[in-house]
Amino acid sequence: MVPLPHSWFAGDTVDLARKLLGKTVRRGDCAGIIVETEAYTVDPASHAFHVTPRSAIMRDTYGYWYIYFTYGMHWCANVTTDADGIGAILIRAVKPTEGISLMRRRRRTTLMQNLCSGPAKFCEAFGITGKENHLPLGGDFAIYDAPKIQSRNIEASSRIGIRNGTEFPWRFYIKESPFISHR
DNA sequence: TACTGGATTCACT
DNA sequence: GTGAATCCAGTAA
Numbered sequence: 001m002v003p004l005p006h007s008w009f010a011g012d013t014v015d016l017a018r019k020l021l022g023k024t025v026r027r028g029d030c031a032g033i034i035v036e037t038e039a040y041t042v043d044p045a046s047h048a049f050h051v052t053p054r055s056a057i058m059r060d061t062y063g064y065w066y067i068y069f070t071y072g073m074h075w076c077a078n079v080t081t082d083a084d085g086i087g088a089i090l091i092r093a094v095k096p097t098e099g100i101s102l103m104r105r106r107r108r109t110t111l112m113q114n115l116c117s118g119p120a121k122f123c124e125a126f127g128i129t130g131k132e133n134h135l136p137l138g139g140d141f142a143i144y145d146a147p148k149i150q151s152r153n154i155e156a157s158s159r160i161g162i163r164n165g166t167e168f169p170w171r172f173y174i175k176e177s178p179f180i181s182h183r
Numbered sequence: 184t185a186c187t188g189g190a191t192t193c194a195c196t
Numbered sequence: 197g198t199g200a201a202t203c204c205a206g207t208a209a
């Protein structure tokens with residue numbers, strides 16, 4: 001398998017969020033296929049909406065991990081994007097393929113569908129914490145290329161953008177996958 | 184320095 | 197469907 005090159009993440013955030021579906025994410029002995037993503041650009045729901053030290057990585061980099069802590073107990077993993085603008089893609093759900101026994105121990109469950117079917121579940125199963133924040137993709141923690149997913153197999157939900165009032169795609173997931181978090 | 188709320192998950196009803 | 201767990205970044209003073 002070939003890791004996605006750094007330049008792959010320089011493009012448009014929403015476009016890349018769709019293209020990330022089907023790719024393999026690997027950290028150490030654990031790997032899985034990305035089945036659900038969420039695009040964050042400049043809108044009130046994004047950390048990048050406010051100019052702060054935490055969100056600077058979304059403005060200044062692409063192809064880096066942005067890991068943040070939320071609700072006092074959960075980690076969420078993003079990939080920064082867009083060489084010219086501001087963006088990050090939250091990895092929301094993954095289909096486990098390797099290191100499943102390790103994921104089961106970390107998640108304290110044997111249910112396959114419960115291992116990585118949520119952004120914080122994915123981080124717990126893969127052992128991702130704030131130590132990985134601000135690392136470039138590659139090496140022990142990278143995303144690998146894979147055949148393109150047919151668009152008819154991709155579902156997108158949308159919301160209203162603040163800039164022009166039109167709807168824009170936001171969350172992408174593989175239709176009928178039992179491993180997505182989307183209800 | 185103190186306060187507020189959150190890109191979530193899970194147990195419980 | 198509802199609420200608790202839990203701590204950090206951001207904000208206001």
